[in-house]
Amino acid sequence: MSAPTNRSLARPTDDAPHVDSAQLLSVLAEISRIGARTGAGITRTGLGPEEAQARAYLAERYRREGLAARTDPAGNLIVRRREADPAKPVLLLGSHVDTVVHGGRLDGTYGVVAACEVVRVLARQGMESAYEPVAVAFSNEEGARFPYPFFGSLGLTGQLDIACATTMTDRDGTALSTALRAAGGDLDMIEAAAWPDGSIAGYLELHIEQGPVLEDRNIPIGVVEAITGRTIIDITVQGVQGHAGTTPMSLRRDALVAAAQVVLAVQRLATTRGLCAVSTVGCLDGEPNVTNVIPGMVRLTAEIRDGRAERLRAAERALVAELSALGSATGTRIDMDLRPVTRPTQTDHRLREAVATAADDLGLTHLEMFSGAGHDAQIVARSAPIGMVFVPSRGGISHAPQEHTDDDLLVAGADTLLHAALRLVTERW
Ligand code: GLV
Ligand code: MN
Ligand code: MN
Numbered sequence: 001m002s003a004p005t006n007r008s009l010a011r012p013t014d015d016a017p018h019v020d021s022a023q024l025l026s027v028l029a030e031i032s033r034i035g036a037r038t039g040a041g042i043t044r045t046g047l048g049p050e051e052a053q054a055r056a057y058l059a060e061r062y063r064r065e066g067l068a069a070r071t072d073p074a075g076n077l078i079v080r081r082r083e084a085d086p087a088k089p090v091l092l093l094g095s096h097v098d099t100v101v102h103g104g105r106l107d108g109t110y111g112v113v114a115a116c117e118v119v120r121v122l123a124r125q126g127m128e129s130a131y132e133p134v135a136v137a138f139s140n141e142e143g144a145r146f147p148y149p150f151f152g153s154l155g156l157t158g159q160l161d162i163a164c165a166t167t168m169t170d171r172d173g174t175a176l177s178t179a180l181r182a183a184g185g186d187l188d189m190i191e192a193a194a195w196p197d198g199s200i201a202g203y204l205e206l207h208i209e210q211g212p213v214l215e216d217r218n219i220p221i222g223v224v225e226a227i228t229g230r231t232i233i234d235i236t237v238q239g240v241q242g243h244a245g246t247t248p249m250s251l252r253r254d255a256l257v258a259a260a261q262v263v264l265a266v267q268r269l270a271t272t273r274g275l276c277a278v279s280t281v282g283c284l285d286g287e288p289n290v291t292n293v294i295p296g297m298v299r300l301t302a303e304i305r306d307g308r309a310e311r312l313r314a315a316e317r318a319l320v321a322e323l324s325a326l327g328s329a330t331g332t333r334i335d336m337d338l339r340p341v342t343r344p345t346q347t348d349h350r351l352r353e354a355v356a357t358a359a360d361d362l363g364l365t366h367l368e369m370f371s372g373a374g375h376d377a378q379i380v381a382r383s384a385p386i387g388m389v390f391v392p393s394r395g396g397i398s399h400a401p402q403e404h405t406d407d408d409l410l411v412a413g414a415d416t417l418l419h420a421a422l423r424l425v426t427e428r429w
Helices: 021-031 049-064 109-125 151-156 162-167 176-182 187-193 213-217 255-270 309-330 349-361 407-426
Strands: 067-071 077-081 090-096 132-138 200-208 221-227 229-238 278-280 284-287 297-306 333-338 366-371 386-391
Touching: 021 049, 021 109, 021 407, 049 067, 049 077, 049 109, 049 132, 067 109, 077 109, 090 109, 090 407, 109 132, 109 200, 109 407, 132 151, 132 407, 151 187, 162 176, 162 187, 176 187, 200 349, 200 407, 213 221, 213 366, 221 349, 221 407, 229 255, 229 309, 255 278, 255 284, 255 297, 255 309, 297 309, 309 333, 349 366, 349 386, 349 407, 366 386, 386 407
Parallel strands: 090 132, 090 200, 200 386, 221 366
Antiparallel strands: 067 077, 077 132, 221 386, 229 297, 229 333, 278 297, 284 297
16 A cells, blocks of 8 residues: 555445455556566557456456456457346446556556456446446557557447558567457457447546646546547658768758757647647657768657647648748658547546546545546547546656556545446436
8 A cells, every 4th residue: 555645535434335445456566567677667568468468367357256358359358247238238447458668557557457346346236237337458549569549449449440550560560460469359350349339328437647637636536528639740851861970061961950850840839839738759760870870861750739629730730831841941851641630529428427426425526627648538439428537646647657646546536437337337328
């Protein structure tokens, strides 16, 4: 358990159901070993062996608890009651178990473990329900190795671009299809991963906030109102490789010098130009990357986020215009390839209300808030109403080894998910 805090999150002593806090925390602790690197967080990138191992661990664990667990062709783990009626619409609960490189132990994984625990508790209750609670661990949400984020949720909702997936490789040239097969999926069967229209009644995702808002205000539960949109642009700067000792400065067409200006242009979109909420270059690769050689080529990514689709588009247009001019000014060629936009997404008022009421029932204060992080929920939103629950992140840190949430808050979030799910599965809405 973490050090005591000045919060009071005592659980009510009534006979209302609760998650098994010891089991929640022990499953989280055990799964955190998979992909752990000493002193460097967790690297469990999507469609790789560690993600598959995390799925296998959960499948085994929850089969022992009497639940059914299977991996679908998109590499998603699905956990449900063995006796579940396949015709009953589903209340889907989940998140992802892949991580970024050197990531934390809670991003995604917390929501999956809590979802499995909630399905386990509800299965034991054996009550009549209008909807079947099912837990899911979506594959490759982050896109850290194969740049196809939300792969699993796109597959489950029938939105995958199969042609794009078929040609995709990681940086070492391994095909996505090969990695997926090794991880228990199958790109040739991917259409079978898509659930029929109408089969998902709603989707609820519990996640750490990954930002500072809840902690700053000392509020244990966030009720997400909307999730940010995101555009990713793959950029290639083509210069001329040459000798670092003999090529006069005036004759150089240095790809890295041009790329440095691209990085600053991306940063200015959100800072001095105020065109979007945040903008980042997270990935930059130069060639040949040798001390005494003028770089001939640089590949980098620009990532732009905002809660409003029209602002995303405007920022994207502004960047394209600026980089076209920059290519001419630096004597380089700058190519830009826009990946499909993830749209800003609203949550559904019925799921928001279920979360807020659950928190009230548990005596937990809550706050309606915006998510600056992307989530599988916004992919599922095209098929079904969605909701999200947040718990605070210490120091607002995430996508880093230091990511942390105190145990009592993790338990409070899981109990909120359970109570919201109980309400949502028993009442037709
Ligand atoms: C999801 O991990 C994101 O990058 O927002
Ligand atoms: Mn993440
Ligand atoms: Mn996440």
